[in-house]
Amino acid sequence: xxxLVQSGAEVKKPGESLKISxxxxxxxxxxxxxxxxxxxxxxxxxxxxxxxxGDSDTRYSPSFQGQVTISADKSLSTAYLxxxxxxxxxxxxxxxxxxxxxxxxxxTLVTVSS
Amino acid sequence: xxVMTQTPLSLSVTPGQPASISCKSSQSLLHSNGxxxxxxxxxxxxxxxxxxxxxxxxxxxxxxDRFSGSGSGTDFTLKISRVEAEDVGVYYCxxxxxxPGSFGQGTKLEIK
Numbered sequence: 001x002x003x004l005v006q007s008g009a010e011v012k013k014p015g016e017s018l019k020i021s022x023x024x025x026x027x028x029x030x031x032x033x034x035x036x037x038x039x040x041x042x043x044x045x046x047x048x049x050x051x052x053x054g055d056s057d058t059r060y061s062p063s064f065q066g067q068v069t070i071s072a073d074k075s076l077s078t079a080y081l082x083x084x085x086x087x088x089x090x091x092x093x094x095x096x097x098x099x100x101x102x103x104x105x106x107x108t109l110v111t112v113s114s
Numbered sequence: 115x116x117v118m119t120q121t122p123l124s125l126s127v128t129p130g131q132p133a134s135i136s137c138k139s140s141q142s143l144l145h146s147n148g149x150x151x152x153x154x155x156x157x158x159x160x161x162x163x164x165x166x167x168x169x170x171x172x173x174x175x176x177x178x179d180r181f182s183g184s185g186s187g188t189d190f191t192l193k194i195s196r197v198e199a200e201d202v203g204v205y206y207c208x209x210x211x212x213x214p215g216s217f218g219q220g221t222k223l224e225i226k
Contacts, residue, residue, distance in 0.1 A: 035214050037163075045155075045163065045206055050214040059213040062115065095162055099210050101153050102174065104162040 002026040004034075004096050004105040011111045012086050019082035020108045022096030029077035030054040033099035036070060036081045039107075040092045050099050051079060086112045116141050116209050120218035127197040128226045135221045137190045137207035144187060144211075151211040154183055154192045157220075158203040166205075167192065199225055 007021045024034065035050030049060040053072040060070070072079045079096055091112050096105040117140040127133045143152045154167040165174045167183035170190060180195040194201060202225055207218040 033213070044204075044220045045157070045208075045217045047214040047216055061214055061216075097163075099213070099215060100151075100168060101155050101163065101165040101208060101210075102168070104164065107162055 002098075002103045004098075004103050006094075006096055006105040006108045009109040009111070011113070013114055014086060014088055014112055016086050016112075017082070017084050018086055018110065019080050020094060020110070022079045022081075022105050024077045024079070029072075030074050034072070034079050034096060035099060036068075036079075037095045037097055038064075038092050039095065045095075048081070048094075053077075053079065086110075088112050088114075116143075116212050116216050118207055118209060118216055118218035120205075120207055120221050122221060123219060124222045124224070126224045126226050127194075129199060130196050133194040133197050133201075133223060135192045135205055135207075137185075137192070137218050139188045139190075139209055141212070142187050143209050150186065151209055152183075152185065152190050153208045153210065154181075155206045155208060156201075156203050157206065161203075163206065197223070197225070201225075 003025045005023050030053045033050045033052050036048040038046045048064040049070045051058045051070050051072050069082045093107045095107050119138045121136045144150050150170045152170050155163040157163040166177050171183045182193050184191050204220040204222050206220050
Protein backbone atom coordinates (compact mmCIF):
# COMPACT_ATOMS: atom_id res chain seq x y z
CA UNK A 1 0.00 0.00 0.00
CA UNK A 2 1.32 3.42 -1.00
CA UNK A 3 1.56 5.74 2.02
CA LEU A 4 2.81 9.25 2.63
CA VAL A 5 3.26 10.12 6.31
CA GLN A 6 3.95 13.71 7.29
CA SER A 7 5.55 15.21 10.37
CA GLY A 8 3.40 16.75 13.09
CA ALA A 9 1.86 20.17 13.57
CA GLU A 10 4.16 23.13 14.21
CA VAL A 11 3.71 26.45 16.02
CA LYS A 12 6.39 29.01 15.19
CA LYS A 13 7.12 32.72 15.55
CA PRO A 14 7.65 35.08 12.60
CA GLY A 15 11.26 35.02 11.42
CA GLU A 16 11.91 31.45 12.61
CA SER A 17 12.99 28.65 10.28
CA LEU A 18 11.13 25.38 9.75
CA LYS A 19 11.52 22.09 7.87
CA ILE A 20 8.63 19.64 7.59
CA SER A 21 8.83 16.13 6.19
CA UNK A 22 6.92 13.52 4.21
CA UNK A 23 8.00 9.87 4.26
CA UNK A 24 6.93 7.63 1.40
CA UNK A 25 6.48 3.86 1.57
CA UNK A 26 4.98 1.06 -0.49
CA UNK A 27 6.43 2.23 -3.81
CA UNK A 28 9.70 3.15 -5.50
CA UNK A 29 10.28 6.60 -3.97
CA UNK A 30 12.87 7.60 -6.56
CA UNK A 31 10.60 6.90 -9.55
CA UNK A 32 7.71 9.32 -8.95
CA UNK A 33 7.43 13.09 -8.71
CA UNK A 34 6.29 14.19 -5.24
CA UNK A 35 5.36 17.66 -4.16
CA UNK A 36 3.80 20.06 -1.69
CA UNK A 37 0.36 21.66 -1.72
CA UNK A 38 -0.67 24.63 0.42
CA UNK A 39 -4.18 25.15 1.73
CA UNK A 40 -4.70 28.41 3.59
CA UNK A 41 -7.59 28.53 6.08
CA UNK A 42 -10.91 28.21 4.25
CA UNK A 43 -9.24 28.36 0.83
CA UNK A 44 -8.42 26.09 -2.11
CA UNK A 45 -5.43 23.97 -3.04
CA UNK A 46 -2.19 25.41 -4.46
CA UNK A 47 0.74 23.42 -5.83
CA UNK A 48 3.94 24.90 -4.36
CA UNK A 49 6.44 22.70 -6.15
CA UNK A 50 7.46 19.15 -6.99
CA UNK A 51 10.68 17.13 -6.90
CA UNK A 52 11.81 13.99 -8.70
CA UNK A 53 13.81 12.17 -6.00
CA GLY A 54 15.67 10.07 -8.57
CA ASP A 55 17.72 13.05 -9.77
CA SER A 56 16.49 15.90 -7.49
CA ASP A 57 14.99 17.81 -10.44
CA THR A 58 12.78 20.42 -8.72
CA ARG A 59 10.08 22.67 -10.17
CA TYR A 60 8.48 25.54 -8.27
CA SER A 61 5.32 27.47 -8.86
CA PRO A 62 6.25 31.11 -9.60
CA SER A 63 4.31 32.17 -6.48
CA PHE A 64 6.59 30.10 -4.25
CA GLN A 65 9.95 30.32 -6.06
CA GLY A 66 12.49 31.80 -3.65
CA GLN A 67 10.07 31.59 -0.71
CA VAL A 68 10.55 27.91 0.17
CA THR A 69 12.96 25.06 -0.56
CA ILE A 70 11.88 21.56 -1.54
CA SER A 71 14.34 18.69 -1.16
CA ALA A 72 14.43 14.92 -0.85
CA ASP A 73 16.61 12.28 0.79
CA LYS A 74 16.52 9.09 -1.30
CA SER A 75 18.10 7.01 1.44
CA LEU A 76 15.24 7.91 3.80
CA SER A 77 12.46 7.98 1.15
CA THR A 78 11.56 11.39 2.54
CA ALA A 79 10.69 14.72 0.97
CA TYR A 80 11.04 18.04 2.76
CA LEU A 81 9.61 21.56 2.65
CA UNK A 82 11.54 24.28 4.40
CA UNK A 83 11.36 27.97 5.17
CA UNK A 84 14.28 30.14 6.28
CA UNK A 85 12.15 32.94 7.71
CA UNK A 86 8.48 32.32 8.37
CA UNK A 87 5.76 34.94 8.07
CA UNK A 88 2.28 35.01 9.59
CA UNK A 89 0.93 34.54 6.07
CA UNK A 90 2.58 31.09 5.95
CA UNK A 91 -0.06 29.84 8.39
CA UNK A 92 -1.74 27.00 6.51
CA UNK A 93 -2.20 23.27 6.12
CA UNK A 94 0.52 21.72 3.98
CA UNK A 95 0.01 18.42 2.16
CA UNK A 96 2.56 16.31 0.38
CA UNK A 97 1.23 14.37 -2.60
CA UNK A 98 2.35 12.38 -5.60
CA UNK A 99 2.22 14.59 -8.71
CA UNK A 100 -0.77 12.75 -10.18
CA UNK A 101 -2.68 12.96 -6.89
CA UNK A 102 -2.90 9.21 -6.36
CA UNK A 103 -1.57 9.45 -2.82
CA UNK A 104 -1.66 12.25 -0.23
CA UNK A 105 -0.15 12.76 3.19
CA UNK A 106 -2.40 13.50 6.15
CA UNK A 107 -1.35 17.15 6.24
CA THR A 108 0.88 19.26 8.50
CA LEU A 109 -0.67 22.34 10.11
CA VAL A 110 1.81 25.20 10.38
CA THR A 111 0.83 28.13 12.58
CA VAL A 112 2.99 31.25 12.60
CA SER A 113 2.10 33.73 15.31
CA SER A 114 3.90 36.14 17.61
CA UNK B 115 1.13 29.12 -16.06
CA UNK B 116 -1.88 26.99 -16.93
CA VAL B 117 -5.04 28.43 -15.36
CA MET B 118 -7.83 26.00 -14.49
CA THR B 119 -11.36 27.44 -14.32
CA GLN B 120 -14.22 25.49 -12.75
CA THR B 121 -17.95 26.12 -12.96
CA PRO B 122 -20.10 26.25 -10.96
CA LEU B 123 -18.32 27.14 -7.71
CA SER B 124 -21.13 25.62 -5.66
CA LEU B 125 -23.83 23.01 -6.16
CA SER B 126 -26.79 21.96 -4.04
CA VAL B 127 -28.16 18.58 -5.12
CA THR B 128 -31.01 16.34 -3.95
CA PRO B 129 -29.85 12.78 -3.18
CA GLY B 130 -30.38 10.53 -6.19
CA GLN B 131 -30.14 13.39 -8.66
CA PRO B 132 -27.24 13.94 -11.08
CA ALA B 133 -24.54 16.61 -10.81
CA SER B 134 -22.05 17.99 -13.29
CA ILE B 135 -18.91 20.16 -12.92
CA SER B 136 -17.06 21.83 -15.78
CA CYS B 137 -13.33 22.53 -15.90
CA LYS B 138 -11.58 24.55 -18.58
CA SER B 139 -7.81 24.92 -18.94
CA SER B 140 -6.03 27.91 -20.48
CA GLN B 141 -3.84 25.55 -22.57
CA SER B 142 -4.27 22.07 -24.01
CA LEU B 143 -3.56 19.27 -21.54
CA LEU B 144 -2.83 16.79 -24.35
CA HIS B 145 0.78 15.61 -24.23
CA SER B 146 2.75 14.44 -27.26
CA ASN B 147 2.67 10.94 -25.74
CA GLY B 148 -1.09 10.85 -26.31
CA UNK B 149 -2.06 11.18 -22.66
CA UNK B 150 -4.14 14.05 -21.33
CA UNK B 151 -3.03 15.11 -17.85
CA UNK B 152 -6.34 16.11 -16.28
CA UNK B 153 -7.42 14.79 -12.89
CA UNK B 154 -10.37 15.19 -10.52
CA UNK B 155 -10.00 15.13 -6.73
CA UNK B 156 -12.50 15.36 -3.88
CA UNK B 157 -11.71 16.90 -0.51
CA UNK B 158 -14.23 15.76 2.07
CA UNK B 159 -14.61 17.94 5.18
CA UNK B 160 -11.61 17.69 7.49
CA UNK B 161 -9.74 15.27 5.22
CA UNK B 162 -6.89 15.44 2.70
CA UNK B 163 -7.94 15.38 -0.95
CA UNK B 164 -8.46 12.02 -2.64
CA UNK B 165 -8.12 11.13 -6.30
CA UNK B 166 -11.32 10.25 -8.15
CA UNK B 167 -10.44 10.36 -11.86
CA UNK B 168 -7.07 10.32 -13.65
CA UNK B 169 -6.21 11.17 -17.25
CA UNK B 170 -9.68 12.55 -17.98
CA UNK B 171 -11.83 9.45 -17.68
CA UNK B 172 -10.19 6.67 -15.63
CA UNK B 173 -11.69 5.97 -12.23
CA UNK B 174 -9.09 5.52 -9.50
CA UNK B 175 -9.09 2.38 -7.38
CA UNK B 176 -12.20 2.06 -5.22
CA UNK B 177 -14.07 4.98 -6.79
CA UNK B 178 -17.77 4.17 -7.37
CA ASP B 179 -18.94 3.94 -10.97
CA ARG B 180 -21.46 6.77 -10.43
CA PHE B 181 -18.46 9.07 -11.00
CA SER B 182 -17.38 9.62 -14.60
CA GLY B 183 -15.05 12.01 -16.41
CA SER B 184 -15.01 13.18 -20.01
CA GLY B 185 -13.52 15.81 -22.26
CA SER B 186 -10.49 16.61 -24.33
CA GLY B 187 -7.97 19.35 -25.03
CA THR B 188 -9.07 22.21 -22.80
CA ASP B 189 -12.68 21.31 -21.83
CA PHE B 190 -13.51 18.67 -19.25
CA THR B 191 -16.50 17.49 -17.21
CA LEU B 192 -17.01 15.45 -14.05
CA LYS B 193 -20.43 13.83 -13.70
CA ILE B 194 -22.05 12.12 -10.74
CA SER B 195 -24.95 10.03 -11.99
CA ARG B 196 -26.80 9.83 -8.65
CA VAL B 197 -25.51 11.97 -5.80
CA GLU B 198 -25.25 10.36 -2.37
CA ALA B 199 -24.80 12.00 1.03
CA GLU B 200 -21.17 10.82 1.20
CA ASP B 201 -20.31 12.84 -1.93
CA VAL B 202 -20.33 16.18 -0.05
CA GLY B 203 -17.11 18.15 -0.16
CA VAL B 204 -15.09 20.27 -2.55
CA TYR B 205 -14.22 18.94 -6.00
CA TYR B 206 -11.06 20.13 -7.74
CA CYS B 207 -9.79 19.60 -11.25
CA UNK B 208 -6.02 19.49 -11.58
CA UNK B 209 -3.49 19.51 -14.40
CA UNK B 210 0.02 18.05 -14.34
CA UNK B 211 1.19 18.55 -17.93
CA UNK B 212 3.06 21.67 -16.81
CA UNK B 213 4.89 21.16 -13.54
CA PRO B 214 4.37 21.65 -10.71
CA GLY B 215 0.72 21.52 -11.70
CA SER B 216 -2.30 23.65 -10.88
CA PHE B 217 -5.81 23.28 -9.49
CA GLY B 218 -9.14 24.80 -10.31
CA GLN B 219 -10.78 27.02 -7.65
CA GLY B 220 -12.89 24.14 -6.35
CA THR B 221 -16.63 23.37 -6.52
CA LYS B 222 -18.45 22.86 -3.23
CA LEU B 223 -21.14 20.17 -3.36
CA GLU B 224 -23.87 20.26 -0.74
CA ILE B 225 -26.86 18.00 -0.25
CA LYS B 226 -30.34 19.55 -0.29
